[in-house]
Amino acid sequence: MADWYSLTRQLFFRLSGETSHELGLDLLGAGERLGLLQFMAPQVAGLPTNVAGIEFPNPVGLAAGLDKNGDYIDAFARLGFGFIEIGTITPRPQPGNPKPRLFRIPERRAIINRMGFNNKGVDHLVEQVKKAKYKGVLGINIGKNFDTPVENATSDYLICLEKVYQYATYITVNISSPNTPGLRTLQYGDALKELLEPIKKRQKELAEEHGYKPVFVKIAPDMDENEVEMVAQTLIDTEIDGVIATNTTLSRDGVEGLKHGDEAGGLSGAPVEELSTETVERLVKALDGKLPVIGVGGILDGKGAVEKMDAGSQLVQVYSGFIYRGPELIGECVDAIAAMK
Numbered sequence: 001m002a003d004w005y006s007l008t009r010q011l012f013f014r015l016s017g018e019t020s021h022e023l024g025l026d027l028l029g030a031g032e033r034l035g036l037l038q039f040m041a042p043q044v045a046g047l048p049t050n051v052a053g054i055e056f057p058n059p060v061g062l063a064a065g066l067d068k069n070g071d072y073i074d075a076f077a078r079l080g081f082g083f084i085e086i087g088t089i090t091p092r093p094q095p096g097n098p099k100p101r102l103f104r105i106p107e108r109r110a111i112i113n114r115m116g117f118n119n120k121g122v123d124h125l126v127e128q129v130k131k132a133k134y135k136g137v138l139g140i141n142i143g144k145n146f147d148t149p150v151e152n153a154t155s156d157y158l159i160c161l162e163k164v165y166q167y168a169t170y171i172t173v174n175i176s177s178p179n180t181p182g183l184r185t186l187q188y189g190d191a192l193k194e195l196l197e198p199i200k201k202r203q204k205e206l207a208e209e210h211g212y213k214p215v216f217v218k219i220a221p222d223m224d225e226n227e228v229e230m231v232a233q234t235l236i237d238t239e240i241d242g243v244i245a246t247n248t249t250l251s252r253d254g255v256e257g258l259k260h261g262d263e264a265g266g267l268s269g270a271p272v273e274e275l276s277t278e279t280v281e282r283l284v285k286a287l288d289g290k291l292p293v294i295g296v297g298g299i300l301d302g303k304g305a306v307e308k309m310d311a312g313s314q315l316v317q318v319y320s321g322f323i324y325r326g327p328e329l330i331g332e333c334v335d336a337i338a339a340m341k
Contacts, residue, residue: 005327017103017111017113025075038078041078045331045338046058047338049082059316064174068088068119068120071128080327082315090145094117094119101116103263114178114264138168140164140167142161150186157173157199158198170213171216172218174247175195176220176246184220193237196217215240216242217243219247221249221279235291242292244317245313254271272297276298277297295313305332305333305337
């Protein structure tokens with residue numbers, strides 16, 4: 001599988017970032033429909049992990065953003081992820097930012113994107129989830145439409161929450177993408193509390209009908225220690241169930257002077273690893289065991305996964321590392337985490 005993926009990646013990297021992304025997903029979906037993935041995907045060991053009342057078959061998940069619309073759930077499930085997070089989804093379909101908007105920086109195993117929540121809308125995603133055969137842990141990541149004023153963002157999140165709730169194992173509130181104007185302002189002070197309180201209230205109401213589904217919040221890595229402490233306290237006060245740290249960074253440390261290194265958007269991959277891990281450590285300290293942290297950002301090998309767990313994460317997610325390493329990364333991370341326990 002590793003040789004197959006290495007060859008495929010070499011071919012794909014000759015294409016533009018978004019073209020290869022779309023083609024790769026289409027081939028992955030075709031491989032699942034034709035029954036080929038079951039023979040090509042590496043075996044991943046089980047490592048049951050219970051977080052927020054959910055039993056995960058292993059602690060390594062797919063981060064949101066790769067399968068925005070839930071079109072490839074069964075294909076990703078075949079690769080051995082312990083959980084899959086789809087989205088970010090918005091109430092209405094939207095095209096996202098103008099192309100080109102996805103750039104690889106292979107010298108640093110990095111990606112810069114300014115996709116802008118391009119997606120087919122929440123109704124499409126729900127239909128795809130209903131069609132999927134996958135019965136494992138499914139997270140659904142929700143956001144706001146680009147043209148919804150920040151002061152009205154809560155209504156967008158509530159629309160998505162209500163529509164996806166019964167179909168998700170957990171829901172992630174994305175307030176940390178750098179590519180939707182004003183979105184990150186929702187992470188701070190009263191704005192965060194005013195967003196999360198209605199979401200928590202609606203979650204409790206929906207739980208009476210569909211059972212309790214945890215709500216996580218995804219935050220950015222571009223916060224100082226005081227800001228992390230403030231966010232942590234708000235998450236505790238509003239009884240949020242967990243936090244995903246982190247999204248992409250606005251920093252360009254590590255890619256200065258490289259081709260595409262100065263493109264606008266969020267930077268992911270190896271350059272964000274240290275910043276993300278530092279944010280996890282700060283969060284874990286500030287939260288003091290009151291809610292779990294899922295670590296994501298720059299995990300490109302088993303060692304990177306272990307570092308996130310050592311920092312206090314209870315689960316990890318991969319995205320850019322999966323693009324650069326392929327499916328073998330999943331099992332490598334699971335094995336490395338198992339060896340540390």
